[in-house]
Amino acid sequence: MGGGGKGSHAIIASSLDPIPTAGRRFTGGRGLFITFEGPEGSGKSTQLLSLAARLRQQGWAVLETAEPGGTPIGLQIRRVLLDAKNRELRPTTELLLMFAARAQNVDQWILPALSDGQIVLCDRFTDSTLVYQGVGRGLGSEVVYELDRIACRGLAPDLTLVIDIDAETGLERAKLRNREENAIETRMEDQEAAFHARVREAYRRLAEDEPERVRLIEGDRPIKVVAEAVWAQVEPLLARRASP
Ligand SMILES: Nc1ncnc2c1ncn2[C@@H]1O[C@H](COP(=O)(O)OP(=O)(O)O)[C@@H](O)[C@H]1O
Numbered sequence: 001m002g003g004g005g006k007g008s009h010a011i012i013a014s015s016l017d018p019i020p021t022a023g024r025r026f027t028g029g030r031g032l033f034i035t036f037e038g039p040e041g042s043g044k045s046t047q048l049l050s051l052a053a054r055l056r057q058q059g060w061a062v063l064e065t066a067e068p069g070g071t072p073i074g075l076q077i078r079r080v081l082l083d084a085k086n087r088e089l090r091p092t093t094e095l096l097l098m099f100a101a102r103a104q105n106v107d108q109w110i111l112p113a114l115s116d117g118q119i120v121l122c123d124r125f126t127d128s129t130l131v132y133q134g135v136g137r138g139l140g141s142e143v144v145y146e147l148d149r150i151a152c153r154g155l156a157p158d159l160t161l162v163i164d165i166d167a168e169t170g171l172e173r174a175k176l177r178n179r180e181e182n183a184i185e186t187r188m189e190d191q192e193a194a195f196h197a198r199v200r201e202a203y204r205r206l207a208e209d210e211p212e213r214v215r216l217i218e219g220d221r222p223i224k225v226v227a228e229a230v231w232a233q234v235e236p237l238l239a240r241r242a243s244p
């Protein structure tokens, strides 16, 4: 994601460690990187779980991960980001912490799994930062692309599934879930309605801007129906790869 700058990107990455950095070549022949996006309560985690199970049933090796978080270090950063107590967290701090967790996830888990030919399913990725911090918080997309180049080393998803749902329905679901799970990670859900409306709009624009990579899935349907819509997007990508 993000335009140009591969040259400078390579210089930044080469000073870090020996992971290959050029474009997506390092994902190898069979690795596949799929991200789930969408507002709170749209059903990302539900669908990711279901897709992972279906892929494993067919014999594919799958890595499930989530952002912010994933790795143990990422999970520590996640606590700072999502704890509803952290009201004084500034937008720039939020942005940098998101990418700090992502850099750790990319280096420690995602790139090694892709190099190993696995299918990586990630619950949120840079598109979330673009939509929530870039648009929602008004930090702009350029700074997000810039940090993406540093943190993700040119890695971009092969397929991004945006589960689309109106903000109200999504938030209702999320609130119900949070009550059931006694969740304290509600800082994003607690944002004002206008913020969530901007988020949904930004996701829809993303799907229009990048129709090849980003697919919109209508999320206000029964879980199984949504799962079939997800599968319809994933299956053609599997067919292009060696069997599991
Ligand atoms: N298609 C659906 N219809 C009704 N409820 C759903 C659907 N998908 C998920 N849910 C429920 O809504 C809540 C939020 O789903 P979840 O997958 O956690 O969303 P997200 O990860 O996008 O925040 C959960 O309690 C889940 O069981």
Ligand SMILES: [Mg+2]
Pocket: 044, 045, 046, 123
């Ligand atoms: Mg979730």
